[in-house]
């Protein structure tokens with residue numbers, strides 16, 4: 115079973131997929147599990163958790179003061195804007211695990227030093243919206259840290275869903291079993307990477323959106 119552990123819905127203000135479209139597309143591309151990790155929102159989980167077809171992991175991509183942190187298995191929304199340590203603590207208090215998202219991404223990544231320094235439960239080793247070099251480096255960093263790893267598409271629209279994923283055994287039936295497996299076993303990760311043109315577009319878009327939001331980072 116493949117699981118895409120980083121997907122945005124329309125609850126992220128830069129995402130266009132409704133939670134139901136995510137489920138439909140995930141089934142279409144053969145995924146058995148998706149973690150919906152909206153920017154600072156936890157709402158999509160409730161819309162599709164009982165879809166009867168694929169496993170949905172409750173998640174969120176939290177904007178800490180110093181970069182994005184993925185929360186998996188949480189039971190409530192984690193507020194944005196806290197320090198890295200406070201964000202990790204809040205995720206643990208909400209019953210979840212904290213993974214360093216796309217550590218090498220310009221603008222929204224935590225950077226190598228923070229990823230090494232803080233006691234994350236795991237690292238995102240591959241992200242389909244990261245450039246090839248960033249993916250190579252995060253895989254190497256994840257190996258060096260030696261903790262559990264995740265991977266995902268970071269899709270903000272349906273066509274991208276499934277372009278990053280982890281391999282899991284068939285037969286897992288709950289998100290708890292999926293997380294348990296990720297936390298306790300070596301999982302295989304895979305993803306495409308972002309091309310050069312898309313990277314340039316991302317850079318320009320990031321700055322544009324930042325200005326539009328009144329100089330507030332996503």
Ligand SMILES: [Zn+2]
Nearest residue numbers: 175182215222
């Ligand atoms: Zn991010």
Ligand SMILES: [Zn+2]
Nearest residue numbers: 120122175268
């Ligand atoms: Zn993301």
